[in-house]
Amino acid sequence: MVLDRLGDSLKTSIKKLLGSALVDEKLVEEIIKDIQRALIQADVDVKLVYKLSNSIRKEIKGAKKGFSKKEQVVEVVYNSLVRLVGTKGVKIQPKGKGFTILLVGLFGSGKTTTAAKLAKFYMKRGYRVALLGLDTFRPAAMEQLEQLGMSINATVFVKKGEKKADKVVKEFAKELKKFDIVIADSAGRDALDKELVKEIKGVNKMLNPQETLLVMPADIGQNAKAQAQAFSDALKVSGVVVTRMDGTAKGGGALTSCAVTRTPVKLIGVGEKVEDIEEFEPKRFISRLLGMGDLETLLERAKESFDEEKAEDLAKKMVSGKFNLIDLREQLEGVSKMGSLSKLTSMIPGFGTAKLPKGALEVQEEKLKMFKIVMDSMTKEELERPEIINSVRIERIAGGSGTTVKDVKELLTQYRQMRKLMKGMSSGKMKKFMKQFGIKDMRDLERLM
Numbered sequence: 001m002v003l004d005r006l007g008d009s010l011k012t013s014i015k016k017l018l019g020s021a022l023v024d025e026k027l028v029e030e031i032i033k034d035i036q037r038a039l040i041q042a043d044v045d046v047k048l049v050y051k052l053s054n055s056i057r058k059e060i061k062g063a064k065k066g067f068s069k070k071e072q073v074v075e076v077v078y079n080s081l082v083r084l085v086g087t088k089g090v091k092i093q094p095k096g097k098g099f100t101i102l103l104v105g106l107f108g109s110g111k112t113t114t115a116a117k118l119a120k121f122y123m124k125r126g127y128r129v130a131l132l133g134l135d136t137f138r139p140a141a142m143e144q145l146e147q148l149g150m151s152i153n154a155t156v157f158v159k160k161g162e163k164k165a166d167k168v169v170k171e172f173a174k175e176l177k178k179f180d181i182v183i184a185d186s187a188g189r190d191a192l193d194k195e196l197v198k199e200i201k202g203v204n205k206m207l208n209p210q211e212t213l214l215v216m217p218a219d220i221g222q223n224a225k226a227q228a229q230a231f232s233d234a235l236k237v238s239g240v241v242v243t244r245m246d247g248t249a250k251g252g253g254a255l256t257s258c259a260v261t262r263t264p265v266k267l268i269g270v271g272e273k274v275e276d277i278e279e280f281e282p283k284r285f286i287s288r289l290l291g292m293g294d295l296e297t298l299l300e301r302a303k304e305s306f307d308e309e310k311a312e313d314l315a316k317k318m319v320s321g322k323f324n325l326i327d328l329r330e331q332l333e334g335v336s337k338m339g340s341l342s343k344l345t346s347m348i349p350g351f352g353t354a355k356l357p358k359g360a361l362e363v364q365e366e367k368l369k370m371f372k373i374v375m376d377s378m379t380k381e382e383l384e385r386p387e388i389i390n391s392v393r394i395e396r397i398a399g400g401s402g403t404t405v406k407d408v409k410e411l412l413t414q415y416r417q418m419r420k421l422m423k424g425m426s427s428g429k430m431k432k433f434m435k436q437f438g439i440k441d442m443r444d445l446e447r448l449m
Contacts, residue, residue: 217242373401
């Protein structure tokens with residue numbers, strides 16, 4: 001979950017509010033103080049925090065009648081935090097062949113990794129993507145880009161030994177026109193000096209990119225404002241990618257500073273894996289921070305990770321109780337593509353504020369990996385007809401998978417419980433379940449399954 005400590009603090013404040021019998025001025029002030037502390041610890045500018053606090057007080061006093069005091073306060077806090085990080089998401093919409101994205105930023109900001117993440121992001125959406133290595137300053141940059149490109153099966157254009165970035169652009173100009181999207185990884189420095197400005201201005205002029213994205217690490221803190229402004233002045237930056245948002249409490253400075261300088265955050269890196277990048281949507285982001293979930297993103301991830309026809313067939317099998325271990329294996333594969341359990345559960349309404357034992361999700365994630373290993377040691381017949389798996393087969397499967405008899409039995413128990421649960425759900429209960437979690441129709445549910 002991005003900004004773990006900030007999210008935990010905000011969720012605690014919301015739980016305090018919802019759990020109180022009386023919502024008076026004293027409690028509201030206490031909630032505001034909690035939010036102030038959480039935001040300042042997350043490196044949000046102090047003046048901005050106090051401005052937000054006064055706005056919350058003012059809005060609560062002028063809130064419309066017809067809602068409970070609790071609902072009013074939660075709505076005001078939510079809307080105020082959304083405004084703090086930018087109000088509206090700004091998406092990149094590639095058009096035509098050769099749509100070019102130039103990544104700029106200082107040393108260590110994560111440009112090269114972000115280039116690969118972006119390539120994967122657009123390849124999953126059906127675009128033909130090329131990576132272009134223009135970091136001629138850092139010796140290992142070309143090799144790193146090649147390795148990352150190879151890991152995602154993306155085409156990479158680099159010219160090792162070349163010291164001039166503009167010459168690299170000229171070298172591959174014709175080839176790049178064949179691709180839908182070109183993602184260019186530029187050089188960085190320890191600071192935005194005249195040499196770097198001259199180089200990236202030259203590259204920018206030659207490439208004529210449709211998007212020039214400033215890559216900025218979440219731990220930059222309040223220096224983000226000055227950096228965003230400086231790069232914007234030099235290059236007319238069209239947006240920002242904030243990296244290292246996973247598990248850091250310092251992302252608040254980068255997000256809010258960009259909003260203040262009116263340089264929109266367009267994407268955020270939320271983990272180390274190449275799939276861990278998201279379009280930045282302020283409303284969804286704040287909703288997850290407050291533990292309110294984010295079903296839209298969850299459904300989008302599910303759509304990317306599951307074949308729609310297979311998902312529809314699997315959903316029917318699950319509801320009828322006829323699905324087997326092959327179906328379960330496919331389901332686990334799809335879930336693993338969507339991201340870690342902690343990220344997924346943060347998107348489920350109500351789950352974000354649930355009290356789970358520390359490390360519980362990590363333990364469960366390891367179990368899911370173990371279950372897949374166990375199933376890999378089963379025969380096709382056993383996967384199709386789990387009911388034939390007796391004690392002799394269990395011992396063989398455990399030995400072949402390097403697990404224990406207990407592990408195999410646990411998998412079978414969970415499979416049976418899951419089948420029984422889904423079979424027992426009548427259509428009436430199913431509709432109630434869907435309504436509770438904001439799922440509009442069966443197709444949405446199929447994607448989640």
